Amino acid sequence: MDFTPDETQRDVAGLAADVLAREIDFGRPAGPDGYDEQVWRALAKAGLLGLALPPELGGDGLGVAEVAALLTELGRSAAPVPALTLALGLLPLQALGTPDQRAWLLPEIAAGDALVTAAVCEPSPTQVVAEDGRWLLTGVKTNVPFASVATRVLVPAGGGVFLVDPQAEGVTVAGSTLRLDGVAVDEADQLGGGDAVEVSRRFAVAGMLALGDGALAGALALTTRHVAERHQFGRPLATFQAVAQQIADVYIASRTVHLAVQSAVWRLATGRDPQPDLDIAAYWLTREGPPALATCHHLHGGLGVDITYPLHRYYAAIKEVSACLSS
Structure with a gap:
């Protein structure tokens, strides 16, 4: 059992991080459809939205592990894009869609022209x-x-x-x-396959977990940087014992969620029964994610509720996936 990302997964994560660092502007208002179309188009242009398309449809023929790596980076950057369309729409259509459905919708998703939720x-x-x-x-x-x-x-x-x-x-x-x-x-x-409901549900859960894993890690990194740079009484906040204990709790929560999500995605990607690990990862994310984000908000003080600051985006992502995973 080895959850270490392979070279392809590292390349996907690295490319996504580069595109997002270059394109995201939290001061830019969302487009008419509720997301940043410029960032979404940039991801499409980089080929990241078509990772799981088969070669005959212009894709790379990759799978859920690579899509999960991308979703984790989207969560880590709090990217204002409809990230879950990759797990809720693209992966089920690739696995279960009829030839006509796949030929129609998959290239449109990969180009950033269609959203399937x-x-x-x-x-x-x-x-x-x-x-x-x-x-x-x-x-x-x-x-x-x-x-x-x-x-x-x-x-x-x-x-x-x-x-x-x-x-x-x-x-x-x-x-x-x-x-x-x-x-x-x-x-x-209708999508094909007698187990279509279960297959599509597993892709959906795995995608939400990967996005939530990244969002929690991103919130931790943002908060760690803040308490290291913010000074009170002439000292960085991070040097105060109470602050250090709280950020340590968030770190433990993030690493626990990450391990559980990695295990679930690995089992799904390798054809093993992922259900016990999906359930465990969903439990830890819904149990630990919201309190961890509350701690991050607390450590930021008033800055955490500034809409031009990205922390609220991490909170919204964790809230969204936790609500769905709990239902």
Whole structure:
């Protein structure tokens, strides 16, 4: 068992870090779709959004481990982009999509022209009714990232996964909540495979874990730098015992989450049963992530709530993935 990133994964992480360091500007307002399109386009131009596409569709033929490495860097930089489309949309489509679905959507995602998200959280199961050779979906999905601007939403229902157009008749989007009222889908909208629900869920969980792992590490690095540079009574904050103890607690939480996430992603990438490790990693992230971010905010004082300072982005990322992983 060796979780050490291989050369390809290190190259992916390094390239992503370079692009993000060059392109991210936290003073630049989000675009009309709620994210920084300039950063997203730069990632696409660097080939990072197409890592998991097969060569015949212009990709590198890589897998979940490399996508997880990218997501971790996106989390570490608090990148204002729709990062989870890679785990919620691209990976399930690559593994389960029909040839037509893959040929249509995968290159669009890789180019930064399409967002495909997934509705994996729900207060109750979505109902499926067969009618005239198609299916009608009814239910409520919560915590759906970028639902209002997505090209398609992957919706698990009745043992299958369907591509739903958020602009279709019967679909209502309110924030991150997706309501389906007799939404019609047919065979062309269904992903293949009898275990499609479980496969897509595992990709979604692994992606959220990787993003959360990076966000926690990024918040730790930001806070460590702050307490080393900020002075009180003529001394850096980091030299005060109480501050040192608190930042040590955040470090322990970050390293615990990182190890658990690495184990889960490794098992998924190598074809082993990832479920116990996915559950363990989700437990540690949802248990330790929010309190760790609260400590980071506390150590920053008033600076932590300044919208031009990136700490709130880390908090939002941890809050988003923790809410979905807990549901």
